[in-house]
Amino acid sequence: MAPPLQGRGLSAAMDAAPAALLPETAAVPWRPRVDDRRLRRVGRLWTLTTVAHVVPFLLAAAVLVALEPLSLPVALGCLAHAWIIPELYAQRGANVARPRRRRAGGEGAERVALGLLGDLVDHDAREVHARTGLVPERGRLGTWLVGEAGALLVRDRRVFCWCVRVDDPDLPSGDRIAHLLLALRADEQGFATVANLAFAGSRWRVRRRLARPMRPALDG
């Protein structure tokens, strides 16, 4: 009788070949792979877009008041638009870090999931997660803050907010983060390619839109 591991079993197991690219990138073949250069470009585009949204309203407000002081209420409306539009974008970015609704009766599963997540990260990251709900992870592109349904990438004063998730509503929060963390660690650029960019802009704009307990995570 042949030993049970001859043939496909043992040889295949011994030849364990790691894959460098995140397989999920195959689902988005039209997207260029995110790298440092692309992030800089995308960041500048977001800044330009913000300026393009804000400046016309500011100019309109100034021109209206200059031409006809009685048009002040309309000018104030323009100023409100100039303020609100960037705020809405920043809110959209901050939303990627918002915790999802807990499943009733899932406390036991949550504890188990947090145990596994705790095994994957070091003491400092565990401590940050306990305080903020986000797990910090230093990468080549910057410092990531991984949440349940998204991740923030902090690069100097700019933050990129990525919407990315695992599609299983029954997973506890800790497992959701562990899914994202493992994918991020396997292929950081692939992770950013698969994720949807919700916002890129100044760190302070996102920070004040985050839930108060989460804000310190952006300070690190």
Added chain:
Amino acid sequence: MSRLIRMDHTGHSTVAEWSADDPVAVEAAVVAFREELDRGYLAMVTTGPGHAEQVRELPIDSELVILRLPISGG
């Protein structure tokens, strides 16, 4: 003792346990591993602080192999 675990609604479930010097347990783990991959799970091993790697065959010498679901843009 090495473990193959799957992240699921319970937090995680142990799918298989084996020792490298126990061929029967390894074979069972390999079979379980392939079944999980066929179900759409991706297998990950930690390769150092801050690093992980996807594996398509069971790495027998790894202490912990974690099965995760694919991610997608939200």
